[in-house]
Amino acid sequence: MDDCVQRLRGIIDNLLDVTGLETGRLRFVHHDYDFGQVVRQAIERRSPMIQERGCRLVFDVPRTGVRGWGDAERLARAVDHLLDNAIKFTPAGGALGVRVRRLATGHFELCVVDSGPGVPAAALEQLFEPFVQGDGSPTRAHGGTGVGLAIVRGIARGHGGEVRCASPANETVAEVLFSGAGFYLVVPERASTPAGS
Numbered sequence: 001m002d003d004c005v006q007r008l009r010g011i012i013d014n015l016l017d018v019t020g021l022e023t024g025r026l027r028f029v030h031h032d033y034d035f036g037q038v039v040r041q042a043i044e045r046r047s048p049m050i051q052e053r054g055c056r057l058v059f060d061v062p063r064t065g066v067r068g069w070g071d072a073e074r075l076a077r078a079v080d081h082l083l084d085n086a087i088k089f090t091p092a093g094g095a096l097g098v099r100v101r102r103l104a105t106g107h108f109e110l111c112v113v114d115s116g117p118g119v120p121a122a123a124l125e126q127l128f129e130p131f132v133q134g135d136g137s138p139t140r141a142h143g144g145t146g147v148g149l150a151i152v153r154g155i156a157r158g159h160g161g162e163v164r165c166a167s168p169a170n171e172t173v174a175e176v177l178f179s180g181a182g183f184y185l186v187v188p189e190r191a192s193t194p195a196g197s
């Protein structure tokens with residue numbers, strides 16, 4: 001019962017988020033934060049789930065010193081969505097990679113990669129639209145409502161940033177090569193859009 005209620009809450013929260021972001025009504029609350037900490041906490045939240053599925057996670061995320069100004073709570077949700085997808089689409093025994101770095105352009109880059117099947121080229125363009133799923137059929141293998149990536153994009157843009165997908169990723173994180181999907185969230189270290197917009 002608890003589980004059902006939690007899941008329903010999750011779905012409602014996501015629908016509210018995507019509606020708010022798409023209509024531009026969602027308020028961002030910017031403050032000082034450390035992006036490395038935000039991402040490490042997200043990894044901690046998901047590590048039981050990753051272990052349960054027999055997957056392993058490697059990461060290259062600075063413990064401190066990635067200080068920015070933005071809406072850390074919403075950025076955390078964006079990280080959760082990317083991790084959830086990587087977990088969901090990676091078969092048991094697979095691997096996930098997470099990397100954070102500061103680019104010379106003054107942006108933070110989060111890279112989430114996996115060893116799953118990746119995203120078909122034809123689907124790449126539509127992926128970030130609300131309610132779009134690679135397999136939208138009622139018989140599809142994976143659950144979800146198709147709003148996760150739209151939320152990630154809305155949060156990225158709310159900071160003056162962007163999100164993109166590369167598949168196959170062919171990206172090395174912590175000396176492991178990943179050839180599934182790769183998602184890159186790039187935000188300016190100081191959010192370039194005002195809070196509350």
Ligand SMILES: Nc1ncnc2c1ncn2[C@@H]1O[C@H](COP(=O)(O)OP(=O)(O)O)[C@@H](O)[C@H]1O
Pocket residue numbers: 081085086089114116117118119127132133134135143144145146147148149150180181
């Ligand atoms: N890591 C991934 N590997 C493969 N496909 C992915 C991955 N992440 C997202 N996708 C594709 O993008 C679609 C949209 O993702 P999302 O917006 O999070 O919705 P949902 O997770 O509810 O399906 C997914 O249905 C899937 O087809």
Ligand SMILES: [Mg+2]
Pocket residue numbers: 081084085144146147148149
């Ligand atoms: Mg999702």
